[in-house]
Structure formats: C-alpha cells, structure tokens
Amino acid sequence: MATSERAGVPTVSAEQSLWLEEEPGASWPALERDQRVDVVVVGGGITGVTTALLLKRGGASVALLEAARVASGVTGCTTAKVSALQSTVYSAIAGRHGAEGAAAYADASRAGVERVAALAAEEGIECDLQRRPAFTYAAADNDLKSIEREADAARAAGLDVVMTDEVELPYRVAGAARLDDQLEFHPVRYARGLAAAVDGDGSIVAEQTRALAVQEGSPCRVRTPGATITAEHVVIASHYPLLDRGVFFARLESQRSYCIAARARGPLPQAMSISAGEVTRSIRSYGDLLIVGGEGHITGASKATAERYETLERFARAHWDVEAVTHRWSAQDPVPYDHLPMIGRYTPRSSRLYVASGFMKWGLSGGTMAAILLNDLIAGRANRWAAHFNPNRLSVRSAPKLAQLNAKVGLELIGDRLRPAQANSPADVPTGQARVVRDRLGKTGVYRDPDGTLHAVSLRCTHLGCLLRFNTAERSWDCPCHGSRFDADGTVLEGPATKALERRHPIDRE
Ligand SMILES: Cc1cc2nc3c(=O)[nH]c(=O)nc-3n(C[C@H](O)[C@H](O)[C@H](O)COP(=O)(O)OP(=O)(O)OC[C@H]3O[C@@H](n4cnc5c(N)ncnc54)[C@H](O)[C@@H]3O)c2cc1C
Numbered sequence: 239m240a241t242s243e244r245a246g247v248p249t250v251s252a253e254q255s256l257w258l259e260e261e262p263g264a265s266w267p268a269l270e271r272d273q274r275v276d277v278v279v280v281g282g283g284i285t286g287v288t289t290a291l292l293l294k295r296g297g298a299s300v301a302l303l304e305a306a307r308v309a310s311g312v313t314g315c316t317t318a319k320v321s322a323l324q325s326t327v328y329s330a331i332a333g334r335h336g337a338e339g340a341a342a343y344a345d346a347s348r349a350g351v352e353r354v355a356a357l358a359a360e361e362g363i364e365c366d367l368q369r370r371p372a373f374t375y376a377a378a379d380n381d382l383k384s385i386e387r388e389a390d391a392a393r394a395a396g397l398d399v400v401m402t403d404e405v406e407l408p409y410r411v412a413g414a415a416r417l418d419d420q421l422e423f424h425p426v427r428y429a430r431g432l433a434a435a436v437d438g439d440g441s442i443v444a445e446q447t448r449a450l451a452v453q454e455g456s457p458c459r460v461r462t463p464g465a466t467i468t469a470e471h472v473v474i475a476s477h478y479p480l481l482d483r484g485v486f487f488a489r490l491e492s493q494r495s496y497c498i499a500a501r502a503r504g505p506l507p508q509a510m511s512i513s514a515g516e517v518t519r520s521i522r523s524y525g526d527l528l529i530v531g532g533e534g535h536i537t538g539a540s541k542a543t544a545e546r547y548e549t550l551e552r553f554a555r556a557h558w559d560v561e562a563v564t565h566r567w568s569a570q571d572p573v574p575y576d577h578l579p580m581i582g583r584y585t586p587r588s589s590r591l592y593v594a595s596g597f598m599k600w601g602l603s604g605g606t607m608a609a610i611l612l613n614d615l616i617a618g619r620a621n622r623w624a625a626h627f628n629p630n631r632l633s634v635r636s637a638p639k640l641a642q643l644n645a646k647v648g649l650e651l652i653g654d655r656l657r658p659a660q661a662n663s664p665a666d667v668p669t670g671q672a673r674v675v676r677d678r679l680g681k682t683g684v685y686r687d688p689d690g691t692l693h694a695v696s697l698r699c700t701h702l703g704c705l706l707r708f709n710t711a712e713r714s715w716d717c718p719c720h721g722s723r724f725d726a727d728g729t730v731l732e733g734p735a736t737k738a739l740e741r742r743h744p745i746d747r748e
C-alpha cells in the first residue's frame with residue numbers, strides 16, 4: 239500500500255476495492271476429482287452464486303466453479319447499489335425496444351432487488367444491507383430535460399418514480415428522479431454468504447477452478463485443470479462470456495469505471511445517487527466512508543487512466559471535508575449494443591448451455607434477475623422476460639450501433655498498424671512506466687516495474703489481433719476492441735481472450 243502526502247493529509251493509494259480488503263472467511267477447495275451433477279455454473283460472481291443457489295433450492299445438484307475466489311471479479315469492485323432506478327436506462331431502453339421492453343426490464347430489476355433482500359434475510363447473511371432511496375440527478379440545468387424524460391419512462395415502465403429537487407447532497411442539483419426502498423449492501427459478504435448456502439447436500443463450490451473447455455452435449459462436459467465434470471446443463475456466468483461460439487464480442491462493448499472511498503468529517507449522504515449528463519458521479523456512503531464512482535470510458539480507449547482517480551478525489555474534496563482517501567479500485571462491465579442484458583440460451587441451437595452477461599454496470603440486480611430467469615428456463619417453466627433478454631435476439635433499431643461497434647474494431651486493426659513506437663529501446667523505458675518499442679518481431683510492450691525489472695510482451699491481443707494499450711491505473715495491457723486485459727507478463731486478466739500474450743526478451747534488444 240503506497241502512501242503519499244497531499245496538503246498535509248495522508249492519502250492512501252490502495253488500488254484495492256473496499257469490498258475485497260477483508261479476509262474472505264470461508265474458502266472452498268479446488269476441484270480434484272471427476273464428478274457428475276445436474277448443473278455446472280461457471281463463475282462465482284453474483285450471477286453465478288445466485289443461479290447456483292436457486293437451482294439447488296429447486297432440487298438440483300450443482301457445481302459452482304470459480305477461477306479465483308468467490309466475488310473477486312466485478313462483483314467485488316462495484317459501488318454496491320442494488321436499484322431498479324439506474325441512471326437513464328429506461329429512456330434508453332424505451333427508445334430501442336419500446337414500452338414493452340422497458341416494462342420487462344423494470345419488472346425484472348424490481349424482482350432482482352427484492353430477491354436480494356429476501357435471500358439475505360432467508361440465509362441470515364450479515365452484509366450491511368440497508369433500504370435507501372435512489373436518485374438520478376441533473377447536475378446542470380441543461381440535463382434536467384433528460385431526467386424528466388427518465389422519470390416519465392420509468393413511471394410508464396411501472397416504477398413509482400417521482401421528480402424532486404431535494405437530494406441529500408452538499409451541492410446544488412437542478413432536479414432528480416427518486417425511487418424509494420432500494421438497497422445498498424456489502425457485495426462480497428453477500429455473495430460469499432450465498433456460496434456458503436450452495437455448498438453441501440450433493441452440491442459443491444470449487445474455488446481456484448478455471449473452466450478450460452465446455453462441451454455441450456448429453457451430458458455436457460466441463461474440463462478444469464484438476465478434473466472433468468459432467469452435467470445435464472451448464473450456465474456460463476463468467477461475466478464476459480468465456481466461449482466465443484455466440485460471437486458475443488461483436489455485440490458487447492466493455493466499459494471501465496473508477497471508484498474511490500474516502501474518510502470524511504461531517505455528515506455523509508444516506509441516499510444513493512448518480513448524475514446523468516456528460517460527467518457521471520455515482521455516490522453513496524458505507525459507515526464513515528464516502529464512495530464516489532465515475533470517469534468511465536471504453537476499455538483500452540483512454541490513455542490517462544491513473545488521473546481518473548485524482549479527478550474523483552478532487553470532486554470528493556471539493557464537496558466534502560475529506561480526511562483521507564482510503565481505497566481506489568476500477569473494473570469494467572460489458573454493455574450490449576442494444577441496451578438490454580443477454581440472458582438465456584447460449585446460441586439459437588443450444589438446449590443445455592446458457593449465458594448471462596451485458597448488465598451495463600447494473601449487474602447486482604441484473605445478475606439476480608438473470609438467476610431467476612435461468613432457473614425458469616432450466617426447469618422448463620415459462621418466463622415473461624425471456625424473449626426480451628434472449629441473447630440471440632435481433633434488434634433492428636440498434637443495427638446502426640452494432641455496425642458502429644464493429645467498424646470501430648476494423649479501424650483499431652488498421653489504425654494501430656500505423657501507430658508509432660514510443661521508445662527506441664527497452665533501455666529508454668522509465669521505472670513504473672510502459673512504452674511501445676518496435677523491433678524485428680513487430681510491436682513489443684515493455685513495462686519497467688518499480689524494482690527496475692523489464693517485462694516485455696507482444697502487443698497483439700490474442701483474441702482477434704488488435705493492438706493493446708497500457709492502463710496506467712491498473713498496470714495492465716488493455717484491448718480497445720472487445721475489452722480483454724493482460725497483466726504486464728501477458729497473463730489473461732479478463733476475456734474474451736483466453737490465451738496469454740507471447741512473452742519477449744527485452745534485454746536481448748537493448
Ligand atoms: C466500477 C463499477 C461499479 C459498479 N457499480 C454497480 C452498482 O452500484 N450496482 C450494480 O447493480 N452494478 C454495478 N456494477 C456492475 C456489476 O458490478 C456487475 O454487472 C456484476 O457484478 C456482474 O456480476 P457477474 O457475476 O456477472 O460477474 P463477476 O462478478 O465478474 O463474476 C464472474 C466470475 O467468473 C469467474 N470466471 C471467469 N472466467 C472463468 C472460468 N473460465 N472458469 C471459472 N470462473 C471464471 C471470474 O473469476 C469472476 O469471479 C458496477 C460495475 C463497475 C465496473
């Protein structure tokens with residue numbers, strides 16, 4: 239944990255999520271022997287654990303496989319608001335899918351919120367869950383129209399949203415949409431509490447167990463490093479779909495956002511709020527900590543990633559009496575081209591393989607509603623949201639956005655070939671920084687760590703070949719095309735890429 243001084247006040251740059259700082263408590267062993275269960279769920283975030291628990295409650299035996307630790311993915315890196323009011327999502331959905339699409343999303347989101355409250359109570363999970371009002375506010379007068387439109391769209395979709403100009407924030411807002419009785423909680427304690435309820439009575443949770451290959455059939459087979467598991471059904475809840483067979487990468491755009499937590503003197507907001515308009519600020523408190531999120535951008539498309547934390551910190555200090563910034567974290571979430579999540583059968587021909595993704599940074603309610611929907615599909619029950627969230631839907635109104643997404647990838651592929659090298663040799667790379675070096679193998683990304691050790695990798699993304707960019711906040715190589723991320727040594731941090739970057743030897747070329 240690095241500490242620096244700013245205006246006489248110690249400032250911690252922990253680059254670690256507030257929710258992941260405590261010891262995880264219960265842990266589950268990796269899968270080491272072949273087994274057969276009714277359903278394998280791949281991914282131990284909120285989507286996977288909730289799906290697994292609902293399946294188990296329905297009488298199925300379940301294996302929940304998590305590559306790292308339960309809730310260590312995006313679920314552990316959120317602002318942790320569970321709300322059916324979500325920025326200006328209803329006007330966006332109504333514009334693309336009509337009133338019916340917006341009503342289905344509102345109904346499902348409300349069900350997701352209420353299911354979180356019910357599961358926490360039924361399983362006795364101590365996760366600091368609180369009922370809070372949620373606000374979407376206009377920071378400037380010219381954003382007010384979009385808030386009024388959102389309030390109208392949310393009401394038409396069935397939510398009890400009202401307009402107000404009273405928001406519990408220490409600065410003026412032009413107006414806000416308000417929805418009462420939403421939730422905030424500690425997401426990691428919640429997800430781990432659900433995982434504890436999954437384990438046992440013929441069902442298992444396996445951490446440090448990465449699914450390496452999935453074969454749909456009768457039965458389905460999931461290969462992991464230690465064992466193969468067979469099942470009637472497989473659910474892929476790996477955040478970004480881990481298999482390329484549904485061409486999800488062409489329909490999802492990964493967007494990254496940043497959060498800080500700060501200890502502040504004086505009263506903290508007891509409501510959850512988010513601004514609409516060009517600059518997003520997502521605000522809540524947790525005990526004596528203020529949490530501020532925002533500064534989003536398309537993954538791999540921003541050069542000044544580290545400065546984004548400083549911008550959030552400046553905002554917090556401008557409006558609250560901040561004593562110290564205690565945590566900083568960032569994460570990304572896939573946004574579908576047509577603005578509805580993708581939940582259902584993996585491909586049009588799948589009858590045993592399912593997926594849930596594309597939660598647009600609202601996956602705490604979204605992952606929970608996905609679990610409800612997937613349980614219905616696997617049990618053969620009708621579900622009123624299924625057609626709206628079908629991953630294989632075609633959305634004619636959103637075709638231009640789809641074309642734009644894929645044209646952007648084409649441009650990245652061509653444009654990157656013209657991008658100049660940033661250093662002549664690895665010797666020119668300063669400590670703690672990264673540079674693109676052109677050598678006889680093509681473009682090499684060279685990072686010099688704080689100890690002076692050089693790490694060199696090929697800059698061609700192993701997914702489809704776009705050129706990677708360095709993320710100065712996370713010290714990772716990020717792909718602007720579909721959001722894959724790699725550490726300085728080339729290991730995959732996030733997909734759709736599954737293969738590590740080719741390592742190179744910087745010293746040879748100095
Ligand atoms: C900065 C930020 C703030 C956010 N704030 C909010 C908020 O306030 N409210 C809200 O509702 N949403 C919020 N979101 C969105 C929300 O956090 C996500 O949509 C949600 O957590 C996604 O959950 P998940 O279970 O689908 O994914 P994850 O939590 O990422 O879980 C997927 C898991 O799958 C595992 N995995 C991946 N590949 C494999 C494999 N091959 N084998 C086994 N396991 C694998 C990963 O290790 C990971 O643990 C925010 C997102 C960001 C980026």
Ligand code: FES
Nearest residue numbers: 699701702717720
């Ligand atoms: S993630 Fe698709 S090319 Fe990099």
